[in-house]
Ligand SMILES: Cc1cc2nc3c(=O)[nH]c(=O)nc-3n(C[C@H](O)[C@H](O)[C@H](O)COP(=O)(O)OP(=O)(O)OC[C@H]3O[C@@H](n4cnc5c(N)ncnc54)[C@H](O)[C@@H]3O)c2cc1C
């Protein structure tokens with residue numbers, strides 16, 4: 270057995286782990302970056318980038334279908350599935366290549382290629398033949414798709430999002446299970462690329478929206494295009510030749526048996542803590558086996574162990590993984606002088622059409638009675654109508670008394686850009702008045718935001734005496 274000594278060991282060379290490695294290195298420390306799988310990160314290999322590449326192809330196909338609405342006729346639509354998947358894979362490989370190049374610039378002595386597990390809080394078994402002693406450890410082991418038991422036994426016809434990006438052609442049909450972001454993004458993209466898609470949700474909620482009105486609007490918009498089966502459970506799923514026979518039951522008792530080429534489990538992701546030996550660390554673990562941690566320092570209890578990225582199950586998004594990795598790595602490098610790092614206002618965007626976004630505090634985190642809302646429907650919004658994208662709803666939330674802007678949920682055109690504006694306003698602590706003092710060009714979708722803010726202001730002023738200040742509504746972490 271070989272024993273190596275480091276100041277900091279980072280488990281996982283994904284976005285969080287690489288960020289942690291770089292931050293710890295700035296303190297002049299000896300840092301190990303341990304990776305058991307292929308280099309390239311989930312984001313570039315099987316996450317953000319290939320999914321957006323598939324969506325880009327789907328948008329191109331959709332634009333052809335929409336063109337006649339403008340009096341423009343492009344002829345019959347033909348989708349070359351092999352060419353679509355070829356571009357997805359080759360552009361994906363290009364993105365992965367840049368990440369791998371970055372890894373190759375790291376000192377080979379710092380890079381260990383094997384599975385890591387704790388033997389004690391300061392000792393890792395790495396593969397069969399190496400032990401790593403480290404004063405501090407950063408856990409950045411990511412997450413994996415979770416498969417519900419009712420879908421087991423489907424062999425190769427059961428797929429997860431990773432599998433989609435290795436296809437060399439588009440399939441005939443896919444049943445998507447789950448109406449979270451992955452199910453909706455991939456389900457809509459495949460549908461637009463000519464695949465027969467049905468999307469099944471146990472509840473009547475999409476993309477984790479918490480505002481009932483925005484959720485209903487998103488369901489109406491997506492349901493107008495997609496075969497969206499909400500409040501539906503999978504009774505049985507079994508192989509039938511090269512197909513899957515899916516037996517489903519809706520809340521009103523409607524039972525259906527259908528056949529699909531693939532079943533895509535988009536039913537959430539589980540933190541990669543199995544086999545990590547966390548029980549040997551003395552850390553306090555929650556019911557999911559995850560260590561409790563401080564999101565401002567990423568420190569687990571008062572230990573020398575830090576956690577970052579999807580594995581902590583807090584905000585499983587790329588920019589959060591990078592931020593958390595940087596904070597964790599910085600604190601591991603400066604340990605024991607641990608300090609709070611910058612956490613940004615929460616921001617999540619689903620790249621569906623219409624897009625869906627959540628910014629800052631939403632009804633999920635706001636106390637009833639502690640906030641007022643304002644809204645705009647995009648149905649009659651000028652620029653949205655010009656573009657034939659006049660679908661959706663934006664709801665903004667503010668604090669009575671202070672008139673502080675707290676957050677928003679929306680589905681609608683250009684949501685990714687509106688969401689950034691709103692997140693920046695929220696993080697700057699702006700009031701609704703200050704936001705309304707900002708320039709609004711004409712004709713732009715942002716004029717819809719102005720309408721929502723004016724509506725919010727009216728509602729806040731009507732309820733000015735209701736509440737002076739609510740401490741629980743502080744935006745940010
Ligand atoms: C289909 C899909 C689309 C997405 N789209 C977006 C998007 O548009 N925008 C966005 O913000 N986010 C998106 N995400 C989420 C984003 O990809 C993740 O939040 C981010 O990649 C997480 O980074 P990470 O470093 O925590 O994990 P990872 O990049 O998965 O890194 C973890 C690494 O740890 C390694 N590892 C695990 N266990 C061990 C061990 N015991 N020893 C050694 N190594 C180990 C793994 O092999 C892996 O390389 C998407 C995710 C998916 C799946």
Ligand SMILES: NC(=O)c1ccc[n+]([C@@H]2O[C@H](COP(=O)([O-])OP(=O)(O)OC[C@H]3O[C@@H](n4cnc5c(N)ncnc54)[C@H](O)[C@@H]3O)[C@@H](O)[C@H]2O)c1
Nearest residue numbers: 417447448449450451452471535536537538585618619620
């Ligand atoms: N655009 C983006 O930023 C983006 C894109 C893709 C993924 N992601 C990240 O990846 C994470 C994982 O995405 P996800 O969509 O897999 O997870 P999710 O948690 O967002 O959604 C999972 C869905 O599956 C449903 N579900 C769970 N078990 C089920 C079962 N047995 N039967 C039917 N439905 C079931 C849940 O009710 C939920 O609707 C997201 O939380 C997000 O942070 C982000």
